[in-house]
Structures are given as C-alpha cells and as structure tokens.
Amino acid sequence: MRDTVRVELGARAYDVRIGTGLVADAHAQIAPLLRRPRVVVVTDETVGATHLETLRAGLGAIEMVSLALPAGESTKGWPQFERCVEFLLEQKVERKDIVIAFGGGVIGDLVGFAAAVLRRGVRFVQIPTTLLAQVDSSVGGKTGINTAQGKNLVGAFHQPSLVLADIGLLETLKPRDFLAGYGEVVKYGLLGDAVFFDWLEKNAPAMAAGDLAARHHAVKRSVEMKAEIVARDETEEGDRALLNLGHTFCHALEKATGYSDRLLHGEGVAIGCALAFELSARMGLCSQEDPSRVRAHLKALGMKVDIRDIAGDLPDAEGLVELMSQDKKVLDGRMRFILARGIGQSFVTSDVDRAVLKTLLDEALAGRS
Numbered sequence: 001m002r003d004t005v006r007v008e009l010g011a012r013a014y015d016v017r018i019g020t021g022l023v024a025d026a027h028a029q030i031a032p033l034l035r036r037p038r039v040v041v042v043t044d045e046t047v048g049a050t051h052l053e054t055l056r057a058g059l060g061a062i063e064m065v066s067l068a069l070p071a072g073e074s075t076k077g078w079p080q081f082e083r084c085v086e087f088l089l090e091q092k093v094e095r096k097d098i099v100i101a102f103g104g105g106v107i108g109d110l111v112g113f114a115a116a117v118l119r120r121g122v123r124f125v126q127i128p129t130t131l132l133a134q135v136d137s138s139v140g141g142k143t144g145i146n147t148a149q150g151k152n153l154v155g156a157f158h159q160p161s162l163v164l165a166d167i168g169l170l171e172t173l174k175p176r177d178f179l180a181g182y183g184e185v186v187k188y189g190l191l192g193d194a195v196f197f198d199w200l201e202k203n204a205p206a207m208a209a210g211d212l213a214a215r216h217h218a219v220k221r222s223v224e225m226k227a228e229i230v231a232r233d234e235t236e237e238g239d240r241a242l243l244n245l246g247h248t249f250c251h252a253l254e255k256a257t258g259y260s261d262r263l264l265h266g267e268g269v270a271i272g273c274a275l276a277f278e279l280s281a282r283m284g285l286c287s288q289e290d291p292s293r294v295r296a297h298l299k300a301l302g303m304k305v306d307i308r309d310i311a312g313d314l315p316d317a318e319g320l321v322e323l324m325s326q327d328k329k330v331l332d333g334r335m336r337f338i339l340a341r342g343i344g345q346s347f348v349t350s351d352v353d354r355a356v357l358k359t360l361l362d363e364a365l366a367g368r369s
C-alpha cells in the first residue's frame with residue numbers, strides 16, 4: 001500500500017510518499033526531480049551499513065556517491081556539518097542537483113541545513129529511517145545543528161523537494177528507538193485528533209509489534225496533521241507551536257540529562273505530554289481523567305511516563321523550571337506552554353502559574369504525580 005500526503009506550500013509544495021519498498025523503488029521516485037542522473041547521499045554509519053546498498057540498487061542507473069557520518073546526536077554540530085558541506089562541494093554539487101538525507105532526525109536536520117546554505121540553497125530529498133523522523137523531523141523544513149549553547153540553535157527553514165517514508169525501514173529499529181518515535185506519534189492525537197488517539201489506544205500494541213498496516217496508518221495520519229499545520233504556519237508564527245506539545249518539559253529534561261542515552265528525545269516528549277496534561281488538569285482546563293488516560297496508554301506500551309522513570313540524578317523542581325525558562329518558545333521573557341482542554345484540544349499559552357508548575361514538578365520528582 002502506498003499513499004501520498006502533499007505539503008501545500010505554494011512554490012515550495014512537495015509530496016511525502018508513505019509505504020513499503022520506496023527505497024528499493026528510488027529510481028522511479030527520484031528520477032523525475034533530476035536534471036542529471038546523479039545524487040549525493042549523506043547518511044550515518046549505522047544506516048549506511050544496513051540500508052545503503054538497497055538505496056544504491058534502487059537508484060539503478062542514477063549515479064550515487066555517499067558520505068557516512070558517525071551515528072548519534074553528537075554528529076549534529078559544527079565539525080560534522082563542516083565535513084558534510086566540504087564533501088558536497090568536493091562532489092561539485094550544483095544548485096539544481098539533489099542531495100539525499102538518508103537517516104534519522106540528526107542526519108535529516110544536518111543535511112537539510114547543509115543543503116539550505118550550500119550555494120545559497122540546493123534541493124534535497126529526505127529519506128527518513130526512524131519513526132521519529134518519518135512522522136516529524138523530515139516534514140516541514142526545520143533544519144539545523146546544535147551548538148554549545150543548546151539544541152537546534154543554528155538552522156534554517158528549508159523545505160525538502162520530496163520525502164520518502166519507507167515503512168519497511170522501521171523493521172530494523174531497536175524497540176527502544178521505535179517507542180521513542182512513538183512519543184511523537186501519540187503527540188498528534190493528543191494535540192489535535194481525539195479519534196486518532198482512540199485508534200492508537202486500540203492499535204499501538206500491534207503497531208509496536210510490527211503490524212505494517214497499523215504503522216502505515218499511524219505514519220500517514222501523523223504526516224497529514226503535520227502537513228496541514230505546516231501549510232498554515234510554515235515559520236511558526238502561531239499554530240505550528242502546537243507541534244511542541246510536551247516539548248517544554250522534554251527540552252528541560254534532555255538538557256538535565258546531557259542529551260544522553262538516559263533520555264531519548266521521543267521519550268522526553270512522552271513524559272512531557274503526560275506532564276502537560278497533568279498541568280492542564282491542575283489548572284482546571286481538562287478533567288483529571290485525561291492525564292490518567294494519557295499515562296495509562298503510554299504505560300501499556302512500556303514507555304517512560306514519569307520523571308522518575310529517568311535513571312540517575314535530576315535537578316530539583318526550581319532547577320527544572322529554570323531550564324524551561326531557557327526554552328526557544330520563551331517570548332518577551334515569558335515561558336510558553338502547550339496545554340489542553342481535553343484530548344485532541346491543545347492550545348498555546350503563557351498563562352501558567354509558576355507555583356502550580358513547581359508543585360507539579362516537586363511531586364513528579366518525588367514520584368507522587
């Protein structure tokens with residue numbers, strides 16, 4: 001089964017194709033975009049070792065040169081970015097050529113940013129290989145790298161020309177990585193589609209166990225929602241911030257854990273979504289049943305749900321609030337949160353009582369929320 005979701009951005013509109021066998025079918029998918037039969041692929045060493053030969057075979061008569069960067073979040077900084085840009089220049093990539101980002105969120109963001117600045121912008125195709133990248137980071141044109149000051153602080157909006165979300169690639173993901181990506185899937189139901197959340201409650205176990213039809217539906221619905229929000233608000237002047245449900249908490253927890261294996265991004269999103277719903281309930285915005293339902297669903301999948309599920313020491317509540325106040329969404333010195341009036345009904349607000357927030361975090365750190 002294959003589906004196409006169009007990201008309607010006028011002159012920068014593009015397709016997200018979803019299905020199995022898309023990498024093996026790369027020639028048919030990509031050839032219509034090419035002026036000359038040549039692509040430059042940037043991947044990471046893990047994805048390269050597992051999938052690069054399938055891509056090479058799929059490209060057929062299209063010449064492919066490739067660079068494999070080290071796998072992991074630490075690649076997403078200046079040194080590997082420079083290496084990538086220099087490689088693309090050595091390969092004499094021209095403005096009308098296509099660069100392929102073949103990997104998870106780190107590769108998609110870094111290569112997308114390299115494409116954004118190379119010769120003031122070359123076209124690129126995203127072939128996301130993780131669930132997180134398929135449902136979130138490969139769609140919408142946010143590209144960038146981390147610096148010593150924080151995550152994604154240097155970057156550009158640069159839309160891809162095509163996204164190939166090959167569901168079959170998810171079969172090689174480790175269960176922990178798959179579930180971390182699921183944190184971003186559940187976010188879509190929670191932020192704007194209660195029917196999708198109902199569906200996930202029933203079907204996520206099958207999805208986690210490898211059911212392709214369930215995976216296809218979940219990726220398609222997530223991409224549809226993201227495409228619709230991005231088309232409305234490409235550069236995050238308003239509604240696009242809804243995609244950050246759970247992220248204010250997540251970013252603080254990621255920073256507190258040093259962006260390490262202690263907490264993967266999607267795990268932090270899941271914990272953050274549970275906290276955002278708990279905060280919403282305590283502020284009287286939604287019923288107490290909503291956060292309980294969110295937590296029950298995440299727990300049923302064996303996901304991290306509570307701050308106490310993160311191994312090792314963490315800052316106290318005041319320390320976490322301080323980390324939150326460094327979030328990119330801070331506006332005029334005020335923290336902004338995505339809260340909810342119910343499942344599927346989120347909104348952006350700066351109207352959060354710091355005392356309620358601190359009590360919530362105190363209790364969460366003590367294992368009482």
Ligand code: GLY
Pocket residue numbers: 136137139140142240243244
């Ligand atoms: N990952 C959030 C966004 O693309 O806006």
